[in-house]
Amino acid sequence: MKKVWNEKQELLSRAEMEKIRIRKLRKQLKYCYSHSEFYRRKFDAIGFQPEDIKSWDDFRKIPPLMDKEEERQSQKESLERFGHPFGMHLCCPPEKIIIAKTTGGTTGIPTFSYSFTQHDFDRWNEGTARVFWLAGIRPADRVLFCFPLSGGWAGSIVKTPLQYMGILCLDLGAETPVEKIVEYTRIIRPNALMSTPSFAEVLIETYDKMTGRPVSELGIKKLLLTGEPGVGIPSVRKRMETAFGGKWNDYLMINSEGFSSSCIAEEYQGLHEVALDLSIWAEDLIDLDTQQPIEVKNGAIGEGLITSLDREGLPLVKYRLGDVIQVFTDPCECGYPGPGYRIKHLGRLNDRLFVEGISVFPIAVRDVITSFIPRVTGTMRIILNAPPPNVTPPLKIKVEYGAGVQPNQLPDLARDIEGKMLEVYRVRASVEFVPPEALGRVTKKTPIFEERFQ
Ligand SMILES: [Zn+2]
Structure with a gap:
């Protein structure tokens, strides 16, 4: 090969x-x-x-x-x-x-x-075929394709290189109800998934709700998930790869x-x-x-x-x-x-935000939060009380605490997260907790900011 x-x-x-x-x-x-x-x-x-x-x-x-x-x-x-x-x-x-x-x-x-x-x-098609090959896609793979396909959006153009490579693309689109996607997947047995990480998360949760069993039994071993950060965060990547029993690659065009x-x-x-x-x-x-x-x-x-x-x-x-x-x-x-x-x-x-003159990217904040999984779920928002980029400290972060965390453990958790923000980025932060899944789950792009200004 x-x-x-x-x-x-x-x-x-x-x-x-x-x-x-x-x-x-x-x-x-x-x-x-x-x-x-x-x-x-x-x-x-x-x-x-x-x-x-x-x-x-x-x-x-x-x-x-x-x-x-x-x-x-x-x-x-x-x-x-x-x-x-x-x-x-x-x-x-x-x-x-x-x-x-x-x-x-x-x-x-x-x-x-x-x-x-x-x-x-x-x-x-040629450039993207090289991308997909390096990401592990091979002839005889069956790719479940779940990006938004409607509205003339460029998502649908991402699948044409698969056909160019001679690979079966099962294009369902992220608009399809997830329950339908699960039913279809159980019949046609794709071994690869192309979607956003958020969509893959929803698939894990929906499969569990529908069957009470792990999503890994679907046999999806190749995860080509892109459009959002996550793959570079070891804890997030490990959780995803463990859930599916596969390997996560991201890519970009x-x-x-x-x-x-x-x-x-x-x-x-x-x-x-x-x-x-x-x-x-x-x-x-x-x-x-x-x-x-x-x-x-x-x-x-x-x-x-x-x-x-x-x-x-x-x-x-x-x-x-x-x-x-x-x-x-x-x-x-x-x-x-x-x-x-x-x-x-x-x-x-x-x-890019500036907190007391120190520049910080939201992705860097997310890196800090996700390093606390499983004490947090990893889902978070940065709260903006005024239009960016300048933020009056502390930088307010809304964080979902993890499923097994007790209310009396939250003050310690807040102190640990705020301490790490200060240590790694020299940014004063203030954490506000909400229960697991309180920030909702989306099949498209997960927002990173919560804007509280007009
Ligand atoms: Zn390499």
Whole structure:
């Protein structure tokens, strides 16, 4: 059995890959300049010509060119002027787009980042197949697919690479009642699950309620759970893996780029980049405050800019996602042979809080809380009494205490959690407890904030 999906591309040395990338990058930038008014305007505004890019350093010096808000503006302009929603950064005739999927759309106009020409669709399937292969998916697997499928959301596009790989995808969608999913699963016997961690939790609980038996008897051994933190927290991961009797891998394709997956290593090592020939992400880091390029060395933290390679319809160039990542350049213990670095996703830049000037990401708070499982359930909210990012201390955290915890044990538990927040992050916190399951369970994305302001 092959070790990677695409042995021709993934087994190249870093030096060989760099040569391919710089060639593809120059080609992509030239293409963007000559095929899109948006990019021409952008490049001209900073006095830059695609021919100026001779080296990696030349490229790194270009400032960020686009973000979500600008993508929306670009879409608005193309809708008004040309009657299509793909944006002024579209580089091909709109009729070449054969798939148009939106991201989230939870705030503002949805963006059509997951819109592909046939060429881009093939490219997407190829990049994602590498991701799924590293995450452990193989021919003959049966994959239960439970992301939201409705409303044109990009979730449904995540399953097409399975068909490209020749793998059976049982797409039920997270909208299906969980009881129905359980019934179906017992008949058709998938051995892999693709969903959010929250959905997997609901499946565990529903199965227990319906049958009184552990969910492990369903035979789901491969857990490809993504979209929320959790896999990097040993206690959370262990609980999930024990419940199913399987292995949890997470993966990421961010804004239809940045193909990456976690690996077989015992301890979580972050996401391996598996398609350096298709996009640039971890190697183009900027400082969180100054937006200046920062050196990409082991452990570096910054915002990664996305640039597409070999994309025909909607290539991204120096795109700011607003995601904070940590990059690891040292070899991973798993032995993955590819030339890519590893990435840990630290959270959204917008979610960053400042408590007395100390910056803290919600994911870091969650790490502290979940380290107290089973004394807590792991479900929590950060309470915001005023609009973020500035928080007047103490940082208020609402926490579900664990099932076996007695009321008289709560003061000690609060003291332990608050002590750890202070010790690890130098942040004064104040914990408020609620009973297990009081914060509810959702099959989509679990919120991290509880906003108590207008
Ligand atoms: Zn690894």
